[in-house]
Amino acid sequence: MGVSFDLFDTLVTADYPTDPAAAIATELESRDVSVPDDWADAYTEVHIDAPAGAETPLPAHVSRALASRGVEFGGNVPRRAVVAAFDPAVETRPGAREAIEAARSRGHAVALCSNCSVPELVGRTLVRSELTREDFDAIVTSVGCGWRKPAPEIFEVTADEFGVEPSELVHVGDDPRTDGGVEAVDGTALILDADAEPTARTRLPNLDAIADRLAALEVT
DSSP: OEEEEOOBTTTEEEOOOSSHHHHHHHHHHTTTOOOOTTHHHHHHSOOSOOOTTBOOOHHHHHHHHHHHTTOOOOTTHHHHHHHHHOOOOEEEOTTHHHHHHHHHHTTOEEEEEEOOOSTTHHHHHHHHSSOOGGGOSEEEEHHHHSBOTTSHHHHHHHHHHHTSOGGGEEEEESOTTTGGGGGGGTOEEEEEOTTSOTTOSSEESSHHHHHHHHHTOOOO
16 A cells, blocks of 8 residues: 655645736746736637646747747756746745654655646755655655546556555545546545544544544555
């Protein structure tokens, strides 16, 4: 059995830009890119025909959005602008380390399984948190594997990192719409829900309750 954790809003909170298009535009302009007047529209348009459930890296989307307006730029400028725009302050949520240690106390391998379309953001977030890469046996991101939760493929990749069947994966997250996707591969979802009763089967009120649940898991 393996246990995976969502990162954002589960183990940590991060202050994303309230207007990502504007934040990216500022970084592009600082790199001498002529941002079009209708950038807000270009940013919201679909420029890459990706399969359902696939992740589109944000730098690729920004590159296509600029190209759709005839804007020229250096090859790596969109990536550098996107990375700079998403530079959050990070706080580790209470109980995060205890939940990870509860899974390890039962002998379970632990992974990070996170949606994130921004390269480098997960790594920088961990550096600014009270957690480290060494807390996880594997780190799986949507920008890295190409699939976003709730797509079954990202959970299959995570299970494969452990060498277990997807049905043996327990995934902890905050969003039933995305993190609950593990149930499509017969895995178990533990969803944080401040309004849930502590005895709920899959929704638990806080990370302390998650830790108790993980500590009680049988090793298989």
